[in-house]
Amino acid sequence: MSTTTSMEDSAPLHSWAPLRRTWLSRGFALVYLCAVVALLHHHVLNLLQSTTIITLALFLADFVLAFMWIAYQGFRMRPIRRKVFLQNPAKVATKSNYPKLDVFICTADPDKEPPMSVVNTALSVMAYDYPTEKLSVYVSDDGGSQLTLFAFVEAAKFAAHWLPYCSKNKIVERSPEAHFGSTHLVWFPETDQIKNMYEHMKMKVESVVERGSIPCDYITNEQNQPQSFSKCFSKWTANGFARQDHPTIIQVILESDKDKDITGHPMPNLIYVSREKNRAIPHNFKAGALNALLRVSAVMTNAPIILTLDCDMRSNDPQTPLRAMCYHLDPQMASRLAYVQFPQNFHNINRDDIYGAEFKYPFHIDPFGMDGLGGPDYEGTGCFFRRRAFFGGPSSFVPPGNLELSPDRLVNGPIQSKEVLSLAHHVAGCTFEAQTIWGSKVGFRYGSLVEDLYTGYRLHCEGWRSIFCHPNRPAFLGDAPTTLNDMLNQTKRWTMGLLQVGLSKHSPIILGFKSLNPFHALCYTNYVYWPIWAIPITIYAFLPQLALLNSFSIFPKVSDVPWFFTYAFLFLGAYTQDFLEFSLAGGTFRRWWNNQRMWMVRALSSFTFGLGEYILQSFSFAKSGFNVTNKVVDDELGRRYDKGIFEFGVASSLFLPLTTAALINLLSFVRGIIHIFVYGGFEDLALWFGVVNCWPAYEAAFFRSDDGKMPMKITVISVVLASVLYLASSLAF
Numbered sequence: 013m014s015t016t017t018s019m020e021d022s023a024p025l026h027s028w029a030p031l032r033r034t035w036l037s038r039g040f041a042l043v044y045l046c047a048v049v050a051l052l053h054h055h056v057l058n059l060l061q062s063t064t065i066i067t068l069a070l071f072l073a074d075f076v077l078a079f080m081w082i083a084y085q086g087f088r089m090r091p092i093r094r095k096v097f098l099q100n101p102a103k104v105a106t107k108s109n110y111p112k113l114d115v116f117i118c119t120a121d122p123d124k125e126p127p128m129s130v131v132n133t134a135l136s137v138m139a140y141d142y143p144t145e146k147l148s149v150y151v152s153d154d155g156g157s158q159l160t161l162f163a164f165v166e167a168a169k170f171a172a173h174w175l176p177y178c179s180k181n182k183i184v185e186r187s188p189e190a191h192f193g194s195t196h197l198v199w200f201p202e203t204d205q206i207k208n209m210y211e212h213m214k215m216k217v218e219s220v221v222e223r224g225s226i227p228c229d230y231i232t233n234e235q236n237q238p239q240s241f242s243k244c245f246s247k248w249t250a251n252g253f254a255r256q257d258h259p260t261i262i263q264v265i266l267e268s269d270k271d272k273d274i275t276g277h278p279m280p281n282l283i284y285v286s287r288e289k290n291r292a293i294p295h296n297f298k299a300g301a302l303n304a305l306l307r308v309s310a311v312m313t314n315a316p317i318i319l320t321l322d323c324d325m326r327s328n329d330p331q332t333p334l335r336a337m338c339y340h341l342d343p344q345m346a347s348r349l350a351y352v353q354f355p356q357n358f359h360n361i362n363r364d365d366i367y368g369a370e371f372k373y374p375f376h377i378d379p380f381g382m383d384g385l386g387g388p389d390y391e392g393t394g395c396f397f398r399r400r401a402f403f404g405g406p407s408s409f410v411p412p413g414n415l416e417l418s419p420d421r422l423v424n425g426p427i428q429s430k431e432v433l434s435l436a437h438h439v440a441g442c443t444f445e446a447q448t449i450w451g452s453k454v455g456f457r458y459g460s461l462v463e464d465l466y467t468g469y470r471l472h473c474e475g476w477r478s479i480f481c482h483p484n485r486p487a488f489l490g491d492a493p494t495t496l497n498d499m500l501n502q503t504k505r506w507t508m509g510l511l512q513v514g515l516s517k518h519s520p521i522i523l524g525f526k527s528l529n530p531f532h533a534l535c536y537t538n539y540v541y542w543p544i545w546a547i548p549i550t551i552y553a554f555l556p557q558l559a560l561l562n563s564f565s566i567f568p569k570v571s572d573v574p575w576f577f578t579y580a581f582l583f584l585g586a587y588t589q590d591f592l593e594f595s596l597a598g599g600t601f602r603r604w605w606n607n608q609r610m611w612m613v614r615a616l617s618s619f620t621f622g623l624g625e626y627i628l629q630s631f632s633f634a635k636s637g638f639n640v641t642n643k644v645v646d647d648e649l650g651r652r653y654d655k656g657i658f659e660f661g662v663a664s665s666l667f668l669p670l671t672t673a674a675l676i677n678l679l680s681f682v683r684g685i686i687h688i689f690v691y692g693g694f695e696d697l698a699l700w701f702g703v704v705n706c707w708p709a710y711e712a713a714f715f716r717s718d719d720g721k722m723p724m725k726i727t728v729i730s731v732v733l734a735s736v737l738y739l740a741s742s743l744a745f
């Protein structure tokens with residue numbers, strides 16, 4: 013079955029079809045469910061017979077696994093795949109009728125997010141195949157850095173050459189760094205000249221960034237530089253300017269009505285915004301930054317469609333806005349469509365993806381499942397929103413309290429008039445939101461470090477739907493973390509954000525089941541309770557091993573036919589299905605293996621530490637912050653990553669659960685082998701699984717000498733922890 017849900021059959025904009033495997037997965041779910049129920053029943057009987065720490069722990073572990081498995085079935089109930097017809101938007105609307113598009117790019121730290129990379133992201137979208145006079149790019153700089161502004165001023169000059177070069181030669185990679193760095197670069201007559209210009213600009217910006225300040229003559233003596241620029245830079249020299257404490261800075265760098273490229277075509281608007289900050293006033297991290305942009309852009313251009321981008325997510329396909337318009341232009345969808353989400357893709361992942369950085373499930377597999385139920389979650393970047401969606405449900409408009417910020421207000425005047433600029437400064441102020449509904453009922457929602465998932469979820473609860481758009485050529489490419497520590501820290505932040513949603517009154521098990529399709533609510537339930545994976549994985553990483561070290565075996569014997577096979581079926585069934593889904597989505601065996609390993613490592617450390625920090629924070633012992641992911645890679649480290657070698661290197665406590673589990677697993681495995689030789693029976697061989705998964709930890713602790721090896725401190729502490737655990741267990745067993 014394939015359905016076009018669009019207007020005229022002659023020029024459909026998009027179509028969809030269910031995934032073929034749906035009936036198979038539903039059938040399998042039924043069989044698997046029987047096994048799950050049988051196992052839980054078996055546990056309960058065991059518990060009634062004898063309640064020990066071990067039987068309780070095993071019950072708890074399997075109970076959580078069963079809960080998460082049931083929640084995951086939401087994704088498998090009705091996955092659908094969509095297609096757009098790119099040739100057709102032109103048939104239903106003339107280019108002059110395309111909606112205006114405001115692009116929001118967020119950056120927060122010039123040290124971790126190099127200005128040159130932010131600039132590349134901006135250039136790549138400024139060069140979109142979309143009417144430039146309808147395009148505005150807003151950069152939010154939470155780092156409050158003049159270096160970033162400087163980079164943008166330079167980039168704007170280069171853009172006047174870059175944009176016509178791209179459209180004339182039909183360049184596909186419109187981030188200059190990606191284009192000139194490409195191994196299959198095609199040379200056009202002007203390529204040399206443009207490349208030189210780019211290199212020159214890059215050198216200039218990077219030298220300023222390295223220096224940490226802008227030489228005076230760069231600001232005052234530059235040709236064609238409007239005076240307003242030097243006035244703007246002078247804000248940084250004012251007394252007391254700090255990243256967390258400074259006035260609003262808004263600088264229009266390019267104005268479409270006035271600025272032309274070298275062929276005389278209008279340029280898109282380019283606006284730099286660093287909202288006001290004050291240490292005493294919470295700024296709500298990225299959600300706060302996006303809301304400031306939502307208001308500043310409402311005052312200046314108020315485009316009905318908004319694209320949100322992280323600063324590292326450069327465009328990889330200039331036709332992306334047109335794809336999004338295939339949905340946004342469909343009048344049948346218009347009344348309920350909140351956003352069109354493109355998957356996150358990364359350009360810097362190594363061959364076997366050792367850190368599971370691709371996040372294949374949440375970014376590439378699960379969204380198909382949610383799309384058939386009400387729409388994918390919002391992934392924080394690569395998402396085309398309808399502005400109206402931020403102001404109440406589809407049929408219950410919630411006004412923003414200020415007429416000038418209304419999503420349906422037409423804005424066509426000059427964006428640099430005095431009134432516009434002063435209002436823009438006002439709405440970017442840090443006290444503007446006090447006692448308003450911003451962040452609770454309108455705009456991006458506050459209260460969670462995963463503002464993306466939370467905002468998308470709340471929009472769904474209000475009755476909006478969303479669409480998953482997944483072209484073959486990735487629409488955006490970003491930087492994935494390339495060290496284990498960065499990766500674990502990122503997931504730790506997500507853990508806290510998810511718990512903030514899962515344990516609030518808006519939790520999917522309360523609000524979700526009330527407002528959404530129950531399977532859709534299940535999907536969200538699965539996401540927000542990710543952190544509780546820590547429970548079964550920690551139990552299974554330590555308990556059977558410690559039991560064996562104390563001459564106990566807690567797995568059923570092969571002779572115990574029904575239970576042995578139930579266990580085996582549940583484990584192998586889940587793993588096989590997981591592998592099939594992963595490879596159907598284009599994954600290799602090694603990537604799958606690494607993904608399941610990282611899943612356990614994350615559960616042991618990020619989820620556990622995130623859970624701990626969440627608890628401390630709820631008792632006000634700690635404050636949660638948005639620890640921005642590092643996007644700079646040092647050469648040596650990058651080489652190790654490319655070779656697929658795990659990076660430990662720093663003495664991070666996040667490694668401890670992994671190294672301790674690795675030691676316990678190794679000991680019990682050795683013990684198990686001896687046991688087999690002496691007494692026979694091979695059930696304990698199941699422990700090979702833990703040992704193989706821990707291999708990178710053994711290597712890093714005992715066999716490596718490079719800078720990425722396990723720091724001695726971590727190894728020593730884990731030996732101590734493992735010994736304490738062993739001693740404690742021998743008392744308990």
Ligand SMILES: O=c1ccn([C@@H]2O[C@H](COP(=O)(O)OP(=O)(O)O[C@H]3O[C@H](CO)[C@@H](O)[C@H](O)[C@H]3O)[C@@H](O)[C@H]2O)c(=O)[nH]1
Nearest residue numbers: 118119120154297298301322323392393461462638640641
């Ligand atoms: O106070 C802040 C903190 C972060 N950011 C920006 O938010 C983006 C995402 O930050 P990053 O450190 O790259 O986080 P990731 O964990 O890689 O990002 C994922 O997870 C985030 C939620 O935790 C989402 O916001 C992102 O879109 C999603 O890609 C970056 O552009 C930052 O500049 C801000 O603008 N202000």
Ligand SMILES: [Mn+2]
Nearest residue numbers: 322324491641
């Ligand atoms: Mn990121």
